[in-house]
Amino acid sequence: MRATEIKSIVAQLPDHLQEWLAGRNPEEIEAVVPDMVGIGRGKAMPGRKFASEQTMFLPTSIFFQTITGGYADVAIANAWAESDLVLVPDLSTGRAVPWTSDVTIQVICDVHTQDGKLSGLAPRNVLKRVLDLYSARGWKPVVAPEMEFYLTKPNVDPDLPIVPPIGRSGRQGVGRQAYSISGVDEYSAVVDDIYDFAEAQGLEIDTVMQEGGAGQLEINLNHGDPLKLADQVFMFKRTIREAALRHDCYATFMAKPMENEPGSAMHVHQSVVDIETGASVFNDKNDQATELFHGFLAGQQTYLNSVVCLLAPYVNSYRRLVPGESAPINLEWGTDNRSTGLRIPISKPESRRVECRVVGMDANPYLAMAACLACGYLGMVEKLKPREPIVSDAGDLPHELPHDVKEALKAFENAPKVQELLGVEFSQLYIAIKRSEQNDFLRVISPWEREHLLLNV
Known part of the structure; x- marks a missing residue:
């Protein structure tokens, strides 16, 4: 039997x-x-x-x-x-x-x-809840996440800094080598295992590339259903960690694991199609951007600040979102402008999409996608209008994002519309968890405090 x-x-x-x-x-x-x-x-x-x-x-x-x-x-x-x-x-x-x-x-x-x-407490169900809102209006979101992460030497003492691993050349990884093919080759053994594990699991990889940090890689996934893509990110994290451990190194998805290296993001490309026709609701018959596109974009500009605590969930997350780093500090938008929080990549009109560059790789993929899509949904149904696009360096403009977890949580607490879409009970639980983590962090004495305060105050 x-x-x-x-x-x-x-x-x-x-x-x-x-x-x-x-x-x-x-x-x-x-x-x-x-x-x-x-x-x-x-x-x-x-x-x-x-x-x-x-x-x-x-x-x-x-x-x-x-x-x-x-x-x-x-x-x-x-x-x-x-x-x-x-x-x-x-x-x-x-x-x-x-x-x-x-x-x-x-x-x-x-x-x-x-x-x-x-x-309603399960993150996967929170995403389903938001997708049901779209479905009720005849819409289906499509996403494509980009996963950035670091390979590091094993770190068994949390008091010691994280350092890059030794590559196949016998040398330690160095930063500022974005898109270097030889940079990826340095860790080819790990990358090969990632490919093999992914193939065995039926997980599709679009591209693998070297990012700007020492030992930092990026894996791009193909676009598709948000729930399926969140499942893939969830599974990929474990897969990448296991591949790294086979070669005596760690894979970390911390937003900012090393002080002098760039942070790790999970950029999320987002579009919406009509369920019946499969056509993008962001593109009209003349291949121009629609009101729904501008509404989605405006919704992210209007509401995304209230959910940054879901996109940047930890104290460390905000070390990435600072001026002068390769990460946004505001929610300006622009076409093919990587300095903005909301970028419109170059594409065919029918593939028009919004890339949210605020999300950190340390975010829960289900909650990050749910939060981003909820903001876009509100903009579409409320017929909001976005600000004018930015063609210059948005990093020279004012810092608009929350500066820390405490500020981000306050913004979420004051956002009843978004809480309603994600689920009020879930939202209150999430706030309680993050406040508890913040209080735990405040009990820790950092090396900076010992170095600069011990004998000087």
């Missing part, structure tokens, strides 16, 4: 996964849930148990945890009764786990309450 159940499960998995299994039954299946950070929590079990499992549960508190492993003081009724949430496997998300010795697959689970509703 169990063999039949396993075969039934395998038959529902994506074609690329069935091809990888090549007739083998999975020995282990990981049922995973993206948490507030954007990492996986869940359960691993033998394939036969997964196939016969009636219902899987995890406590609600998996969404209450801060980045330090502590728990936020949440204003949710009976929160610490730790009632269970129900995990419902989305078999369409099944992927290989090719770095394990056993035949292992992972499946992302939807999170439901015990009465069968999608839990």
